[in-house]
Every structure is written in structure tokens, then in C-alpha cells.
Amino acid sequence: MKRSARIVFLTMFGAGLAGGLLASAGVAQTINLGAANSADFKILYATAQDVAEGKRVAETMCAGCHGLNGIAKQKGVPHIAGQRAVYLHLEMKVYQAGGRGHKVMTNTVKYMNDDAIMKVAAYYASLEPADPSGGSAKSAPAKPSAVSVGKAAAAGCGGCHGEAGISKTPGMPNLIGMDPKYFIAAIKAYKGGQRKHDMMKTLVSGLSEADLNNIALYYALQKPGKAQTPAPGNAAAGKAAAAGCVGCHGEGGVSGSPTTPGLAGQDAQYFVDAMRAYKDGSRNDATMKGPATSIDETSARNLAAYYAGQAPQAAKVGKPLTVAEWAERCDRCHGINGNSTDPRSPTLAAQRLDYLERVLHAYKKGERKSKEMAVMSEGLDDALVDGLAAHYARQKARGLAYLILPPPPVSK
Numbered sequence: 001m002k003r004s005a006r007i008v009f010l011t012m013f014g015a016g017l018a019g020g021l022l023a024s025a026g027v028a029q030t031i032n033l034g035a036a037n038s039a040d041f042k043i044l045y046a047t048a049q050d051v052a053e054g055k056r057v058a059e060t061m062c063a064g065c066h067g068l069n070g071i072a073k074q075k076g077v078p079h080i081a082g083q084r085a086v087y088l089h090l091e092m093k094v095y096q097a098g099g100r101g102h103k104v105m106t107n108t109v110k111y112m113n114d115d116a117i118m119k120v121a122a123y124y125a126s127l128e129p130a131d132p133s134g135g136s137a138k139s140a141p142a143k144p145s146a147v148s149v150g151k152a153a154a155a156g157c158g159g160c161h162g163e164a165g166i167s168k169t170p171g172m173p174n175l176i177g178m179d180p181k182y183f184i185a186a187i188k189a190y191k192g193g194q195r196k197h198d199m200m201k202t203l204v205s206g207l208s209e210a211d212l213n214n215i216a217l218y219y220a221l222q223k224p225g226k227a228q229t230p231a232p233g234n235a236a237a238g239k240a241a242a243a244g245c246v247g248c249h250g251e252g253g254v255s256g257s258p259t260t261p262g263l264a265g266q267d268a269q270y271f272v273d274a275m276r277a278y279k280d281g282s283r284n285d286a287t288m289k290g291p292a293t294s295i296d297e298t299s300a301r302n303l304a305a306y307y308a309g310q311a312p313q314a315a316k317v318g319k320p321l322t323v324a325e326w327a328e329r330c331d332r333c334h335g336i337n338g339n340s341t342d343p344r345s346p347t348l349a350a351q352r353l354d355y356l357e358r359v360l361h362a363y364k365k366g367e368r369k370s371k372e373m374a375v376m377s378e379g380l381d382d383a384l385v386d387g388l389a390a391h392y393a394r395q396k397a398r399g400l401a402y403l404i405l406p407p408p409p410v411s412k
């Protein structure tokens with residue numbers, strides 16, 4: 001039997017990568033040869049004839065949706081032209097096993113044999129990838145970050161709590177630099193009635209969970225500052241009285257726990273009101289009931305003066321990563337600008353925007369299962385999903401080139 005020519009898949013890189021060293025040279029995909037004898041990798045040795053046969057399969061079974069050129073015209077259907085061959089093959093096996101829970105694709109591949117799957121995957125992998133959907137991706141309005149959404153949602157809070165949460169009105173608590181965990185618990189306590197305060201209850205009743213998270217993040221990330229309100233008590237006496245508070249509220253009122261509020265720089269009037277509320281039970285909290293009961297009005301005022309003079313510190317909350325910072329992490333598996341060099345990782349560059357968005361949500365919700373992607377999508381909010389999808393949709397995709405090699409010498 002005559003041995004046919006082998007086709008090696010090469011990833012073509014454009015100029016500019018690695019200082020131009022690899023420019024136009026093409027780099028063979030590095031494959032872990034430990035797995036090379038597995039059926040999944042057989043596709044890397046597809047022949048020209050396999051590809052031609054794959055095209056015939058595509059004509060009858062796939063072109064209606066994915067196009068014969070692998071560039072999908074319908075919403076929700078991914079481009080598959082130039083997609084990594086091993087990935088295409090793997091995903092078709094996943095559909096065959098019902099793994100992605102997508103009826104249309106599951107039914108399409110259900111009765112295909114391995115040979116046909118291998119060939120049609122080789123065919124689509126061999127095609128020129130789609131152009132970046134730059135137009136649509138760029139014109140889609142970028143969603144603002146969680147912090148800027150939070151800032152906008154907090155616009156109505158500033159009238160009482162001061163701009164950026166620095167109080168200028170006695171009785172109004174400072175919100176700046178507050179830990180989001182405590183902040184969110186406080187709002188929920190107003191909603192749920194553990195903190196009886198009709199005005200705050202009304203004010204926050206309309207806040208959605210998402211708004212609340214964003215507002216909390218916004219205040220947490222502002223540079224902290226003391227309330228700009230009078231603090232009439234005796235701060236020195238307050239300092240002495242604070243010995244019993246340090247264990248929970250921290251040295252100088254800088255709390256190390258996300259659920260214990262910091263007291264440093266807090267408005268003095270609010271502080272005294274809070275102590276009274278714990279005492280009379282209108283603020284129902286088992287932890288503070290004891291300390292508050294043992295403290296009279298004068299010492300509460302002194303404690304308030306002491307804490308109001310202490311310098312608050314920023315909450316230990318990381319600033320969320322930007323789309324670009326996230327993309328760097330994604331590229332570790334998906335290749336530079338989403339051009340995968342690992343045959344098992346899909347290329348994301350120039351994929352349809354709507355498909356990328358849908359798939360990322362599917363990983364987040366666990367509808368599409370992947371160990372790697374479950375971890376990676378967990379921390380993505382809607383704005384990041386949109387941002388990353390748009391980022392990859394507008395990257396230039398690098399196709400796989402064929403190199404037809406002569407058949408290997410036959411040893412006698």
C-alpha cells in the first residue's frame with residue numbers, strides 16, 4: 001500500500017511576535033507526545049485525501065449552519081474555520097456523548113462514525129479563519145465597570161453620606177473605605193428589620209443585589225478619610241475607655257475583620273446613636289449588646305471623639321482586574337490574542353461576539369462543563385463577559401497552514 005503524504009498543522013504567526021523572530025516562519029504546534037498515540041491526536045496526521053473527504057461530509061451535514069467555508073452567518077452558530085483540529089474533534093465527541101446539552105449539534109453528530117468526525121474536523125481546521133467582527137464588536141457599547149456602575153447607583157446616597165462617602169453632616173455615618181461584607185450586611189439588616197430605621201429601610205428597599213454589590217465596591221475602593229463633622233467629647237478619656245474594644249475593632253479602630261466595622265474616622269454623632277441603638281435593642285446585635293450596655297452616654301461621647309480622630313485605612317479589597325488584565329490570563333491557555341497553540345484549547349480570536357458571550361455565561365452557570373473554564377469564568381461579572389467577548393471577537397485569527405511533507409522513508 002502506498003503511503004500518502006502527511007500534513008502537519010502549523011500555526012502561522014504574523015510579524016511582531018517575539019520580536020519578529022518567528023515572523024512569517026510559522027511555528028509547529030507543540031504537542032505533548034505522551035498523548036500522541038491517543039485517538040484524539042490522530043487528526044494531526046490527516047492526509048489531503050482525508051480533508052477532501054471531510055469537505056464532502058461538511059457539504060451534506062454542516063454547511064447549512066456553519067457554512068462550507070466554516071464562517072457562520074446565523075446568530076448563535078460559531079465560526080469553526082481554522083479552529084484547532086484536535087479541539088474540533090474533541091468537541092464533536094463531547095456533543096456525541098450529550099455533553100454540551102445542545103440538541104441540534106447532538107442530533108447532527110449522533111450517528112457519525114469516528115472516521116467521518118475526524119475528517120470533517122480536519123477539513124474545517126484547514127480553512128482560512130473568519131475576519132475579526134471588528135465592526136460589530138467595536139460598535140457594541142462597552143459596559144461600564146462594576147465600580148463606575150456603583151458610583152452612579154450611589155449618586156442618591158451622597159446627599160446624606162457625603163461625596164464619596166465622607167460625611168459632612170452630624171448623625172450621618174461615613175461610608176468611605178468600608179468593607180463590602182459589612183456594608184452589604186448593614187443594608188440587609190435595614191431591609192430585614194434587625195436594624196430598625198424606617199428611613200434607611202425605605203431608601204435601600206429598591207436596591208437590587210447587583211446595585212448593592214457595586215455600591216459597596218465603589219465605597220470600599222475610595223481613598224479613606226475622616227468624617228468632617230464635630231466630635232465634642234473628651235478623646236483622651238475615650239482612648240482609655242477603648243481598651244475593651246480593641247480586641248474586635250482593632251488598634252485605633254482599624255478593624256482587621258470584614259464583618260466588624262472600622263470605627264476610625266467615624267462621625268461622632270452617629271457613633272453615639274449607634275451605641276444607644278444597641279442598648280435599646282433597635283439595633284439588634286448580640287455581640288454589641290454587652291459592650292454598649294456597660295457604657296453610659298458620657299463615655300460613649302468620649303469614645304466617639306477618640307475614634308473620630310483616628311485615621312481610617314483602606315478596606316482590604318482588591319481592585320477588580322480590567323478586561324485587558326483578564327485577557328492576559330486567558331491567553332495563557334488560549335494563546336496570544338486568543339490564537340491557541342495548544343491543539344486542545346480553542347482559538348477565540350475572531351469568534352462571533354454573540355457566541356462568545358453565550359458560552360461564557362454557560363460556563364459560569366455550569367451548563368457547559370469544563371474544569372478550567374469553571375474556575376476562569378467564576379469571577380467574571382456581566383460587564384467583564386461582554387468586555388472579554390468583544391476583545392476576542394475583534395482579534396485577528398491566525399489560521400493553520402498546511403505543509404505537505406513527503407512520505408516518510410519506508411524501511412525495508
Ligand code: HEC
Pocket residue numbers: 057058061062063064065066076077078080083088089091092100102104105108109120121346
Ligand atoms: C442545524 C445547525 C447546525 C448544523 C447542521 C451543525 N451545527 Fe455545529 N453548531 C451549531 C450550533 C448552534 C453550535 C453551538 C452549540 C453550543 O453552544 O454548544 C454548534 C457548535 C459546533 C461546534 C463547537 C464549536 C466550538 O467552538 O466549541 C463544532 C465543532 C461544530 N458545531 C461542528 C459541526 C460539524 C462538523 C457539523 C457537521 C457534521 C455541524 N457542526 C453541524 C449548529 C449546527
Ligand code: HEC
Pocket residue numbers: 153154156157158159160161171172173175183186187195197199200203204207215261270273274277
Ligand atoms: C436621607 C439621608 C440618607 C440617605 C439619602 C441615605 N442614607 Fe444611609 N444612613 C442614613 C442614616 C441617618 C444612617 C444611620 C442609621 C442608623 O442609625 O442605623 C445611615 C446608615 C447607613 C449605613 C450603615 C452604616 C454603618 O456604619 O453601619 C449604610 C451602609 C448606608 N446608610 C448606606 C446608604 C446607601 C447605600 C444609600 C444610598 C442608596 C444611603 N445610605 C442613603 C442616612 C441616609
Ligand code: HEC
Pocket residue numbers: 173241242244245246247248249259260261262263271274275283285287288291292295303
Ligand atoms: C466581641 C467583639 C466586639 C467588641 C468587644 C466590641 N465590638 Fe463593637 N461591633 C462588633 C461587631 C461585630 C459590630 C457590627 C454589629 C452590627 O452588625 O450591628 C460592632 C459594631 C459597633 C459599632 C457600630 C459601627 C457602625 O459603623 O455602625 C460601634 C459604634 C461599636 N461597635 C463600638 C464599640 C465599642 C465602643 C466597643 C468597646 C466598648 C465595642 N464596639 C466592642 C464587635 C465588637
Ligand code: HEC
Pocket residue numbers: 078326327329330331332333334344345346347348351356359360368369370372373376377388
Ligand atoms: C487553564 C486554561 C484556560 C484558561 C486560563 C482559560 N481557558 Fe477558556 N478554555 C479552556 C479549555 C480547555 C476550553 C475548552 C473547554 C470545553 O471543552 O468546553 C476553553 C474554552 C473556552 C471557550 C469556548 C470556546 C468555544 O469555541 O466554544 C471560551 C469562550 C473561553 N474558553 C474563554 C476564556 C476566557 C475569556 C478566559 C479568561 C477569563 C479563559 N477562557 C481562560 C482553557 C482555559
